[in-house]
Amino acid sequence: MQPTPPPALAPQPRWVPADAVRVAGVLSVLVALTFDAVAVALMLLVLGGLVVPRVLRVPGPLDVAYGAGLLVAAWSGILDVYEAxxxxxxxxxxxxxxxxxxxxxxxxxxxxxxxxxxxxxxxxxxxxxxxxxxxxxxxxxxxxxxxxxxxxxxxxxxxxxxxxxxxxxxxxxxxxxxxxxxxxxxxxxxxxxxxTSERPSRSPARSPGTARSNRNP
Known part of the structure; x- marks a missing residue:
């Protein structure tokens, strides 16, 4: 079976649900400014990662889960959750x-x-x-x-x-x-x-001879 070529990218919607996670990423960078340089650098790295699914047009649920996961991982480090x-x-x-x-x-x-x-x-x-x-x-x-x-x-x-x-x-x-x-x-x-199930089924075409035989039994 030949692999399906990468589909042409459709016009990107202005807003998708996962953009709320990206907004949270921007806010996280601002909050990280109240911590230290390491926290800021980490959140900037996370913010860059949050953009990747938007560019790739990955499925929405994966986009949301991926972004939320990155933020949880980063904040767990900043707030010392890993030690607790x-x-x-x-x-x-x-x-x-x-x-x-x-x-x-x-x-x-x-x-x-x-x-x-x-x-x-x-x-x-x-x-x-x-x-x-x-x-x-x-x-x-x-x-x-x-x-x-x-x-x-x-x-x-x-x-x-x-x-x-x-x-x-x-x-x-x-x-x-x-x-x-x-x-x-x-x-x-x-x-x-x-x-596959959504493809319309096509009935096989009948030959002219078959059509004539059906009309003239």
Whole structure:
């Protein structure tokens, strides 16, 4: 089966529900000014990330969940929630990295370098969607852990870094990315099945001879 080419982008609506999350991102930057430079830098990074789904035109529910996840993750760090609740860090890594991996996969699809989940019809193609999603999630997770180490080493020693924390975070990143890949495949299959069922059925054309024989039994 030939993959469906990336669809032409329709005119973008002026307002989508996830834009409320982006407004919250702008307000978060302003509030972060009352904390410190690290908080401001983190919120500016998050604000940049919030724009990505808007550019890619990802599905609305994913856009909202992704943006909300980024804000929760950032504010959890600024407000020391990770220190107050020991298991919260792993939960955030699992959920947010899964959402980020899903958006990253759809970005690769938009570039034309990967199969859209709705076009993954064979077991191998579906496995490929999951594997690429996991690879993207882990790669971004490693990048985040490196940024934490750089921040701890060169900016602020209060940024927590440890071998156990890094390994645990990456395991959660991987699990979240696996879940994201599975969800992409399942939703893609559902979308494909829905599109197939909505296609109008065409009755086979009859030959002239058949038509004459029906008129003259």
């Amino acid at each position: 609740i020991a298991w919260w860090d792993l939960v955030v890594h699992l959920v947010v990295t899964g959402l980020v991996a899903a958006v990253a996969y759809l970005a690769v699809v938009r570039l034309g370098a990967a199969l859209h989940p709705r076009d993954a019809t064979t077991r191998g193609q579906r496995a490929g969607v999951v594997l690429l999603t996991v690879g993207l999630g882990l790669a971004l997770g490693v990048q985040w852990e490196i940024s934490e180490w750089l921040g701890h080493t060169y900016l602020d020693e209060s940024i927590y870094v440890s071998e156990a924390d890094t390994i645990g975070d990456l395991v959660a990143d991987g699990l979240g990315s696996v879940l994201a890949g599975v969800v992409l495949v399942r939703r893609g299959a559902a979308s494909s099945a829905s599109a």
